[in-house]
Amino acid sequence: MFSFAGRRAKIAIRRMQKNKNPFIFSRGKTPAQKWMVRRKKREKWFRRCGLASILISLMFLGGLILSVIGNGYTAFTRVQILLPVEFSADIIDPEGTRTVAALSGADYRKLIRNSLAKLFPEAETRREQMDLHALISKGAYYKIRRMVMEDPSLIGQSHDLWLPAASNVDLFIKRHSMSSDAGLGNYKINAMQYAWLKQLIEGKRLRKVFNTTFFTSGDSQEPEQAGILSSITGSLLTILVCIFCAFPMGVATALYLEEFARENWFTDLIEININNLAAVPSIIYGLLGLSVYINIMGMPRSSALVGGLVLALLVLPVIVIATRNALRAVPPSIRYAALAMGATPVQVAVHHTFIYALPGIMTGFILSIARALGETSPLLMIGMVAFVTDVPRSLVDPSTTLPVQIYLWTNNPETGFVENTAAAIMVLLVVLVCINVLAGWVRRRFEIKW
Amino acid sequence: MKKSDFLIKSFLLISTVASILVTVLIILSVFSETMRFFSFVSPLEFFFGTQWSPQTAIRPDQAGSSGAFGAVPIFTGTVLITFVAMLVATPLGLLSAIYLSIYASPAFRNGFKPILEILAGVPTVIYGYFAVVAFSPLLRMLGETLDIPIASESALSAGIVMGIMITPFIMSLSEDVMSAVPKSLVYGSLAMGATPSETVWRVIVPAALPGIMGAVLLGISRGIGETMIVVMAAGLNANLTANPLEAVTTATVQIVTLLVGDHEFDSPKTLAAFALGFSLFFMTLLLNMAAQFIVKRYRERYV
Structure with missing residues (x-):
């Protein structure tokens, strides 16, 4: 015999009287409905996993591109410093022979050192002078040598030349705001060099130009001279x-x-x-x-x-x-x-x-x-x-x-x-x-x- | 036959034979150098020795530096990094493929699939740069905040970056095999009331399993042979460990470090690179053959 008994039976009878399906006994969901909810939840989570895995890949791609751009966007400009260079005959070619060997072997760095000393006479000790010279790229004399080799009549004249700054100065000017001197150590720049750079900027002797070196020269030991x-x-x-x-x-x-x-x-x-x-x-x-x-x-x-x-x-x-x-x-x-x-x-x-x-x-x-x-x-x-x-x-x-x-x-x-x-x-x-x-x-x- | 026809045809035949010659050349050249290596060092020591320090004496009279050529730590390092890579690439690639082929709207699919495929076209040296400059430092920082010491050239960072490189590869291969599952099976499952995810796990994946296995095997073979990422982001010293947080080295890294720079051709140090290369070639060959065999059998089942 089939008989209703207990609380569930009462609920069923009440539901029958209200013309509702009597077999939904509890106020909650049937096991089948619960199962359906679980399946749908699983479905949703699986879908999210798929989307997440795509997003992870995209995130890596984004991170890759961002790190490349973040590290490299400054490479397309270079900082140059305007120096009054005196092509003194005493330094380049004291004997006055003007031979190729003499011109290519001359000490062009000394020209740069002299003009820096002229700009900043306050650098007196050896240490200070070294810091001063470190502002200009070690390879900057190539440019002067090339100019003199192409046109020896320059010797004896004096010209203002834009010379490449050293790599750390270059990065410092491009990445650091000049208004504060915090974090100079990251760029290996000391307070004195910072003051000189400020002077150069005020005297409009410092500029940023498109980095043609990068596209027109080969590899080099100096990052600011290296190109592709x-x-x-x-x-x-x-x-x-x-x-x-x-x-x-x-x-x-x-x-x-x-x-x-x-x-x-x-x-x-x-x-x-x-x-x-x-x-x-x-x-x-x-x-x-x-x-x-x-x-x-x-x-x-x-x-x-x-x-x-x-x-x-x-x-x-x-x-x-x-x-x-x-x-x-x-x-x-x-x-x-x-x-x-x-x-x-x-x-x-x-x-x-x-x-x-x-x-x-x-x-x-x-x-x-x-x-x-x-x-x-x-x-x-x-x-x-x-x-x-x-x-x-x-x-x-x-x-x-x-x-x-x-x-x-x-x-x-x-x-x-x-x-x-x-x-x-x-x-x-x-x-x-x-x-x-x-x-x-x-x-x-x-x-x-x- | 016309004379010009004969000429063209012979040119075509010669080219074909030449392209086979490439394989023969690879095997012969690398194999002969390997044999020369085994005349210096016994194969037993190479395959079962656990000491790897190939720096031989510069002068012949120098004492105590004849070099040790036990390649076990190198092989375990290779396996460890590849394992980490596959741990990343298999779920990511498979889930991306499933999402793209089943859930994604056509617009999403057309928009994002090419972007994901960019990852496959990025030269590996760029992944190496990313690992060195961005990912390894990030992982180290994370380790420091969690108080876990992570080596800067850990197997984990090289493996994860390599996994990202392999992901699009696994994705497109497994998408291909999943789309080869007969539509009648898929529609049958859906018509019986299965949700899409149930259809995926109980119908599509089991049916496509051989193909997916093939894709994973090809991915492993890629990981084993990958060079630039590990050269830049993994360690140089042979280290017998299973801990992915430590630095390990791989066969490809050793080949590069042994062969870059000046070297003479009869020192065991140089020849060891060829022995490693030969093992590498052999391993990847086996994996590829297995993958192709499995995929071919699988295709036959449904065509």
């Missing part, structure tokens, strides 16, 4: 070699595999091989370059030639895979049509399939350049970590590339280089973004939808 021209040239040369080797070979391999090769163990082997090559750590290619190109073939170490050849091996599988995908997307009807018109298989492949696949191939090709441009580790293996001050003039000159330069500068303990590193990273990132935008544009503009 040599490493950019090195990158360009390396990439050129890489393109010239990898592109024809990669496209030819893909064409052969996709259009001519029969299905057999050999093609299977190549297939596996190429897929694996694409996932081999890049440093292994560096080892290969070191032992084959440099040790066995005797190519010059640290050269753009070897770097380009190593990068060519690295991007070869990438180009092959991209090209094969592009070729596969061309519908067979194109091939049949060409064959029906009497074209030979080679003509079909080269004149038709290849042409139709070209936009896809180009996209893959541009992206592989971006990959090669950012690659660092294999280049370390073949000695492209050299300290390169001169712009490489040929493929066999010692050279370095932009990412390697970034690596070298990061390792440099001097604070001025942190700024340079971040600026070089900005340049590299801008170039990479441009390359990717170009690839996207090529894809959208030229790709054929079948």
